[in-house]
Amino acid sequence: MNRRTPLTQDRIVTAAIEVADEQGFDAVSMRRVALHLGTGTMSLYRHVADKGELVSAMVDRVTGEYSCTGADTSGMGWRERMHLLARSDWRMFMEHRWMLAATTTLAPPFGPDSLASMEWALEALSPLGLAPHEAARVIMTVTTYVQGSVRVVLGGPGQVRDQDSPGAADPGLQWQARLRDQDIHRFPRLEELVHGHRPEADRDWFADGLDLILDGVPDRSR
Amino acid sequence: MNRRTPLTQDRIVTAAIEVADEQGFDAVSMRRVALHLGTGTMSLYRHVADKGELVSAMVDRVTGEYSCTGADTSGMGWRERMHLLARSDWRMFMEHRWMLAATTTLAPPFGPDSLASMEWALEALSPLGLAPHEAARVIMTVTTYVQGSVRVVLGGPGQVRDQDSPGAADPGLQWQARLRDQDIHRFPRLEELVHGHRPEADRDWFADGLDLILDGVPDRSR
DNA sequence: ACGTGGATGAGTACACCGTACGCATCGTGT
DNA sequence: ACACGATGCGTACGGTGTACTCATCCACGT
Structure with a gap:
């Protein structure tokens, strides 16, 4: 059929991402991706092993698209760069919700873009004079903090939320919607957390929580 | 068949956990669980909707089994209790490796045991005088730190490691095994991280990283 | 003691999945 | 003109979740 535009791994990946964005991660089947491309199912296996x-x-594709390596970070301190990293990751997971499920099920990414991203982050932390494994730990902590925050906000794989900016979707509100009131009374502190919550009080909880983490990072250069 | 011991949701869950522990998460299919119980596949649906x-x-079951709520924590400071929480979580993910995939794909748990666990953690942080949402953020950060560490050590879903204690399985060694040397030279800091790594230098990297996080937690009571 | 009805278990069937295999077709080098 | 490798595709197989239907058993009212 499509002899004019030959099948490529790139085209297949693009189609698969479109399917995932539009119909969810579970909808990504070989048949559906092929249908989206207008080709036969088995044709995909010429360009993709598995x-x-x-x-x-x-x-890998999506990770590369949201990499910070291309950004102009001159004049930024290490803290600002960590915020930039976290925001990029946040946007990535928000604009491609299936990425959460995809990355957590998968092995840690070792594509060139991922490595470059790690290098960029290590570079960003270099003024602190940390030991390499310390810096790596900070980066991992930041990255997992983002994933944890995203998971709380998304509230599971099937959930659909309309807010894409971190300040808007508030975790406390999520909990409120889920908990039945008769359960909650046995847990006073949880109740206080859920009911005594004022959405406007902490506008940018995401950045605040990140700063909490970064506050614990030691500066060994001074 | 098994009229003597009637089918229960509890029995089914137990069997499913056994299957997952022995044959992996992907092996948990309704047919296999039923086979493990010696019943028909469709019988399960009398006690389980989905x-x-x-x-x-x-x-929920496994989460409850590793809950800290039963532990004797008198005389423990908030920091020790956070360490206890983190260790429990670590052991849970290590002894039931499928839990990583199961929890990250799923919505955040809202079973009674999970709520009690959250209440316990909030209680543990109470001497710090944090606002509820701050305390919740700390707990989330600790929890996601554990998951991130586990994921790094496990190195993906299919990997099997023989080490179960956090001090033994070192993330740096994992990276070393994965990276081809020709790639790494373009990333000097990454290379330093991977090659300049001394396994004996940081024995308990897990606890150290956790302390890094806890160092950033403010004490508003004093 | 005897139906009888509801709860429980099991079997069949369907749509969908990943993918191994083999065949048709095309573009290109000789 | 011919052969051949590369590319696309159709069929088929074993697996999955589960909707629907029937068989069986136990407890209960009469």
Whole structure:
């Protein structure tokens, strides 16, 4: 059929990402991706070994698109760069919700973009004079903090939220919606957390929580 | 068949957990769980609405088993209790490796045990005088730190490691095994991280990283 | 003691999945 | 003109979750 535009791994990955964005991660099947491309199902296997490889390629692609390595960070301190990293990751997970499921099920990414991203983050922390493994730990902590925050806000894989900015979707509100009131009375502190919550009081809880983490990072250079 | 011991949701969940522990998370299918119980596949649906509900029940069960709520924590400071929480979580993910995939794919748990666990953690942080949402953020950060560490050590879902204690399985060694040397030279800091790594230098990296996080937690009581 | 009805278990069937295999077709080098 | 490798595709198989239907058993009212 599509002899004019030959099948490529790139085209397949693009189609798969579109399917995932539009119909969810579970909808990404070889048949549906092929349908989206207007090709036969088995044609995909000429360019992709596995479904696993397809998913890995999807993750690599998206990871690269949201990498900070291209940003102009001159004049930024290490803290600002960590915020930039966290915001980029946040946007990535928000604009491609399936990425949460895809990355957590998968092995940690080792594509060139991921490595470059790690290098960039290590570079950003270099003024602190940390030991390499310390810096790596900070980066991992920041990254997992983002994923944890995203998971709380998204509230699971099937959930759909309309807010894409971190300040808008508030975790406290999520909990409120879920908890039945008769359960909650046995847990006074939890109740205080859920009911005594004022949405406007902490506008940018995401950045605040990140700063909490960064406050614990020692500066060994001075 | 098994009229003597009637089918229960509890029995089904137990069987499913056994299957997951022995054959991996992907092996948990309704047919296999039923086979493990010696019953028909469809019999399970009398006690479980969905496969999703089954998995949720599995997660709830295991979560409850590793809860800190039963531990004797008198005389422990908030920091020790956070360490206890983190260690419990670590052991849980290590002894039931499928839990990583199960929890990250799923919605955040809202079973009674999970709520009690959250209440316990909030209680543990109470001497710090934090605002509720601040305390919740600390707990989330600790929890996600554990998951991130576990994921790094496990190195993906299919990987099998023989080490179960956090001090033994070192993340740096994992990276070393994965990276091809020709790639790494373009990333000097990454290279330093990977090659300049001394396994004996940081014995308990898990606890150290946790302390890094806890160092950033403010004490508003004094 | 005897139906009888509801609860429980099990079997069949369907749509969908990943993918191994083999065949048709095309573009290109000789 | 011919052969051949590369590319696309159709069929088929074993697996999955589960909707629907029937078989069986236990407890209960009469």
